[in-house]
Amino acid sequence: MTPDTDTPQNLESIGSAEEHLDQPARKGRAWKRFRRNPLAVVGLIMVAGFVLIATLAPVLTELPRSCLRDLELTAANQHDYRNPVKPVFWKAIFAPPKSCFTIARVSFSTQPADAATTKTVLGTTSGGYDIFYGLVWGTRTAFKVGLIVVGIAFAIGIIIGSLSGYIGGVFDNLVMRFTDIVISLPSLVVALVVVMVLGKSIENIMLAIAVTAWPSYARLMRGEVLRIKEEEYVAGARAIGRRPLGIIGRHVLPNAIGPIVIVASLDIGSIVLTAAALSFLGLGAEIGYADWGQMISFARDWILGPPGKPFYFWYVSFWPGLIILLFVLAWNLLGDAFRDVLDPQSK
Amino acid sequence: MLVFIVRRLLLLPVVFVGVTLAIVLLMQLLTPYQRAAAYVQSEQQIRNIDSIIVQYGLTDPWYKQYGRWIGEVVKGNLGYSRTAREPVLTTLGKRFPVTLELAILAILPVIGVGVAMGTAAALNRDKPIDQFARVASIVGWSLPTFVLGIWLLVIFYGWLGWFQPGRISDAIRISTGPNSGFVNYTRMLLVDSLLNKRLDVFWDALIHMVLPVITLSVVQSAQIMRVMRSSLLDALGRDYVRTARAKGLPEHVVTHKHARRNALIPVITLSGFVLIGLINGVVITETIFNYPGLGQWAAASAVNLDYASVLGFAVFTAMMVVLANLLVDILYGVVDPRIRYE
Numbered sequence: 001m002t003p004d005t006d007t008p009q010n011l012e013s014i015g016s017a018e019e020h021l022d023q024p025a026r027k028g029r030a031w032k033r034f035r036r037n038p039l040a041v042v043g044l045i046m047v048a049g050f051v052l053i054a055t056l057a058p059v060l061t062e063l064p065r066s067c068l069r070d071l072e073l074t075a076a077n078q079h080d081y082r083n084p085v086k087p088v089f090w091k092a093i094f095a096p097p098k099s100c101f102t103i104a105r106v107s108f109s110t111q112p113a114d115a116a117t118t119k120t121v122l123g124t125t126s127g128g129y130d131i132f133y134g135l136v137w138g139t140r141t142a143f144k145v146g147l148i149v150v151g152i153a154f155a156i157g158i159i160i161g162s163l164s165g166y167i168g169g170v171f172d173n174l175v176m177r178f179t180d181i182v183i184s185l186p187s188l189v190v191a192l193v194v195v196m197v198l199g200k201s202i203e204n205i206m207l208a209i210a211v212t213a214w215p216s217y218a219r220l221m222r223g224e225v226l227r228i229k230e231e232e233y234v235a236g237a238r239a240i241g242r243r244p245l246g247i248i249g250r251h252v253l254p255n256a257i258g259p260i261v262i263v264a265s266l267d268i269g270s271i272v273l274t275a276a277a278l279s280f281l282g283l284g285a286e287i288g289y290a291d292w293g294q295m296i297s298f299a300r301d302w303i304l305g306p307p308g309k310p311f312y313f314w315y316v317s318f319w320p321g322l323i324i325l326l327f328v329l330a331w332n333l334l335g336d337a338f339r340d341v342l343d344p345q346s347k
Numbered sequence: 348m349l350v351f352i353v354r355r356l357l358l359l360p361v362v363f364v365g366v367t368l369a370i371v372l373l374m375q376l377l378t379p380y381q382r383a384a385a386y387v388q389s390e391q392q393i394r395n396i397d398s399i400i401v402q403y404g405l406t407d408p409w410y411k412q413y414g415r416w417i418g419e420v421v422k423g424n425l426g427y428s429r430t431a432r433e434p435v436l437t438t439l440g441k442r443f444p445v446t447l448e449l450a451i452l453a454i455l456p457v458i459g460v461g462v463a464m465g466t467a468a469a470l471n472r473d474k475p476i477d478q479f480a481r482v483a484s485i486v487g488w489s490l491p492t493f494v495l496g497i498w499l500l501v502i503f504y505g506w507l508g509w510f511q512p513g514r515i516s517d518a519i520r521i522s523t524g525p526n527s528g529f530v531n532y533t534r535m536l537l538v539d540s541l542l543n544k545r546l547d548v549f550w551d552a553l554i555h556m557v558l559p560v561i562t563l564s565v566v567q568s569a570q571i572m573r574v575m576r577s578s579l580l581d582a583l584g585r586d587y588v589r590t591a592r593a594k595g596l597p598e599h600v601v602t603h604k605h606a607r608r609n610a611l612i613p614v615i616t617l618s619g620f621v622l623i624g625l626i627n628g629v630v631i632t633e634t635i636f637n638y639p640g641l642g643q644w645a646a647a648s649a650v651n652l653d654y655a656s657v658l659g660f661a662v663f664t665a666m667m668v669v670l671a672n673l674l675v676d677i678l679y680g681v682v683d684p685r686i687r688y689e
Contacts, residue, residue, distance in 0.1 A: 039482075039485070178365075181361075181362055181365055181366075184619070184623065184668050184669070184672060185366070185623075185664075185665055185668065186623045186624075186626040186627045186664060186668070187623075187627060188626075188627040188630055188631075189626065189627070189630070189645070189660070189661055189664050190661075192630070192645065192646070192649045192657060192661075193370060193373070193649075193657055193658075193661050194373065195649070196649045196652060196654070196657055197370075197373050197374055197376065197377060197654075198373075198376065269489070273491050276491065276493075277491065277492070277493060277627075277631055280493045280631065281630070281631070281634060281646045281649070281650065282646075282650040283649055283650065296493060296494065296497070299497065300497075303497055303500055303501055303505070304500075304501065304504070304505040305505070310501060310505030310506040311501070311505070311506065314501070317494075317497050317498070317501065318498075321491070321494035321497065321498065324491050324494060325489060325490060325491065325494055328489040328490075328491065329485070329486060329489035332485055332488060332489045333485060336485060
């Protein structure tokens with residue numbers, strides 16, 4: 001994955017020259033390394049594609065009646081949300097009412113139906129939920145879940161890690177042992193307990209995953225703080241009498257946070273995966289909420305077609321499965337490439 | 348060594364208290380009425396819910412509730428599982444061997460395939476086999492367990508009809524039921540069937556395990572492969588490998604005896620995480636394949652809001668993880684003599 005390290009003209013620049021490169025030059029090299037990696041570029045394009053789908057969700061789908069009503073659209077002007085000149089277009093994209101996240105229902109049929117019969121893009125699940133609508137708006141849910149969970153876990157990790165690293169001693173020891181325990185608990189089991197106790201909802205799923213996601217960031221942060229604590233400018237700040245919290249906030253955090261932001265954001269794929277797994281088990285969002293895991297759990301009773309036609313309802317489990325796979329794959333491809341860039345030693 | 352093991356075993360009660368305390372505190376967020384639901388067994392009791400709250404002291408401060416609960420646990424009473432309709436402890440005893448059997452069978456391909464593919468990829472760096480292994484590992488790693496499980500079920504059960512969900516066929520179940528003379532020594536069917544000299548049962552149980560084992564192992568072996576590849580590449584660049592080559596040792600001795608043995612150390616570190624991944628995977632896999640182990644019970648209990656069961660499962664899992672990590676640490680020393688237990 002790192003062809004440039006093998007070529008002779010690059011070999012000489014790896015050693016001492018690297019240290020003399022100034023910041024922009026090093027960034028340029030990292031970008032070059034990243035660009036040369038075909039899998040990384042594929043990952044980047046895929047993530048961009050998902051961002052596009054999520055953003056353009058109102059334009060891509062036929063909005064259901066409740067959503068149109070909440071957007072204050074009537075039968076006469078109901079397609080205004082596809083017209084960029086009208087303000088409702090921007091409202092639908094940036095501040096859609098909650099009802100738009102309710103999957104459009106084509107019918108109330110107990111059986112799934114294919115695309116041709118229902119005149120939908122990908123067919124419907126049992127209950128007449130439009131698969132295409134659920135997947136497109138589910139992309140928004142996926143990003144929302146991913147970003148919020150990363151945000152919460154990141155905040156907890158940063159606070160605990162920096163305090164632990166800066167204060168040190170017994171406090172550090174206790175906090176790190178606690179972190180060890182949390183990190184060794186299976187995330188799905190913890191999430192199972194939390195969601196069961198707090199109740200089924202997308203918010204509680206996010207909380208449940210954040211509870212298990214923070215320790216790795218706390219460890220990273222602690223390591224960075226321990227390293228930066230020894231720097232001269234921190235000693236200087238202490239010498240002029242700054243308080244520890246001030247030092248952490250002004251000097252340590254800004255210098256430590258960069259790599260952790262990247263590591264954390266690359267976890268979005270696996271976070272969405274855990275959320276989908278919970279939904280699949282029946283601990284997810286309320287029925288009808290656009291969420292990939294729920295789409296798969298709709299499929300659970302319709303995995304097999306009638307006798308003799310095993311693939312009769314294939315679209316019910318195939319499309320949601322494929323979308324989740326592609327989403328996780330995209331983030332993993334990106335993550336893999338970033339780890340290569342961040343750690344030139346890795347092969 | 349002994350001191351090390353004892354000290355690590357002392358961690359068990361700490362984890363136990365930590366995990367249970369966290370759960371009990373979390374449950375304080377519920378109203379006493381909701382907590383009482385964990386004890387309700389019938390319609391009759393719902394009408395007398397206030398008396399249940401008084402009976403179990405659910406309005407007491409949390410530390411009293413916790414103390415009472417711990418007292419029960421020490422006596423061996425983990426509560427009653429509404430989902431399994433029997434005491435939680437009984438269910439744990441019945442279902443753990445089922446899951447353990449599945450997990451042991453899954454670990455073999457995880458380690459075997461992962462290490463073999465990782466080795467092949469590292470020894471053929473940048474050749475087609477390496478490229479293939481890397482793409483396969485990243486796709487395998489990204490495959491959600493539930494998606495893979497469902498797709499396998501559609502193809503191999505629905506379409507080809509080779510395998511079935513469940514643990515055992517109905518006919519075989521009847522022939523091994525009570526009064527059939529079939530003795531459950533370990534409750535692990537593969538072992539028990541051999542001890543009972545019933546090859547038909549052995550074969551049937553094995554066939555039923557194929558799909559769950561594949562589902563469980565794909566994701567984890569991809570992870571092992573990645574680590575094996577990069578750590579072997581790292582080892583191959585070390586001085587001792589150059590020395591071994593300079594001595595004129597045959598190439599396969601250099602790669603297998605010198606480089607690979609050292610490259611295995613990070614893989615062993617990872618195996619602790621593989622176990623966690625397997626526990627997560629078991630909950631989903633057993634649910635998809637209707638396999639009557641701990642995971643299926645835990646998932647069903649959580650959906651049923653069966654607090655006692657999920658609590659029991661969570662505590663049991665946490666204990667298992669601590670024990671397994673201890674095992675991993677001991678294994679470390681076997682592979683890497685440089686490691687000292689202090």
